[in-house]
Amino acid sequence: MTTLFHCSDIHFGAEDRAALDWFAEEVRANKPDAVIITGDLTMRARHREFAAAGEWIHNLKAPVTVEVGNHDLPYFNLYERFRHPYRRYSRIEDKVEAEINLPGVSVVPLKTTARAQLRLNWSKGKVSGDALRESLRTLRSLPADTVKLIAAHHPLVDADTRSSGSTRGGLKALMALQEAGAAAVLTGHVHDPFDIERRTGSGSVRLIGAGTLSERVRENPPSYNRITIDGSAIDVEARYMI
Structure with a gap:
């Protein structure tokens, strides 16, 4: 059996220190096979926020x-946003959009952020053709009996949560990923957990969202998802800090 801890939207700069300590203790006590963080490590992408996030991640x-x-x-630095958007990840660059391969289970990244978009709200999701092709290429290279999970920041299609990902190209991407063998898509962004099944043209795929470990809670307290995979069965338990 494989155990994954899925967390999201930590927002260093607006982090909940008690929630971070609680999650780190959960990792220490339970020793999951891997931790999946689906975006928004920081609040404003400041150097000090990335430094704090990097230290916390290394200590896991x-x-x-x-x-x-x-x-x-x-x-605040548009030159860096367009020319070197990932420079501030330097301390954890080996973990950014890293594929994880475990016995019988693989986690494949899918980028849903954009440096700019043809709409006013650049915080919303977008799946580019290049990003989708890269994820599909990886999925198709994996053995057929592998449980294949996608990790992205924005929900590809909206769940029943207060916030929305409004991801452009998300439905098309979801259908293509399912056809390539993805069993589930793990995301964040909306700060509330969810676990739903979405029918596509040729089957179905699980949509699994993690809550937040920050002070920016919405409908639920800080939480993370404990995901256990036994054979092809995927079980998801949202765990809340109370």
Whole structure:
């Protein structure tokens, strides 16, 4: 059996220190096979926020993959946003959009952030053709009996949550990922957990969202998802700090 801890929207700069300590203790006590962080490590992509996030991640002492969230692209330095958007990830660059391969289970990244968009709200999601092709290429290279999970920041299609990802190209991407063998898509952004099944043209795929470990809670307290995979069965338990 494989155990994954899925958290999101940590927002260093507006972090909940008690929630971070609680999650780190959960990792220490339970020793998951990997930790999946689906974006928004920081609040305003400041250097000090990335430094704090990097230290916290290294102290987890577990394999980690980190997706890029909309809050993690430089806010105040447009030159850096467009030319070197990932420079501030330097301390954890080996974990950014890193594929994780475990016995019988693989986690494949899908980038849903954009440096700019043809709409006013750049915080919303977008799946580019290049990003989708890269994820599909990886999915198709994996053995057929692998449980294949996608990790992204924005929900590809909206769940029944207060906030929305409004991801452009999300439905098309979801259908293509399912056809390529993805069993589930793990995301964040909306700060509330969810677990739903979405029918596509040729089958169905799980949509699994993590809550937040920051002070920016919405409908639920700070939480993370404990995901256990036994054979092809995927079980998701949202765990709340109370």
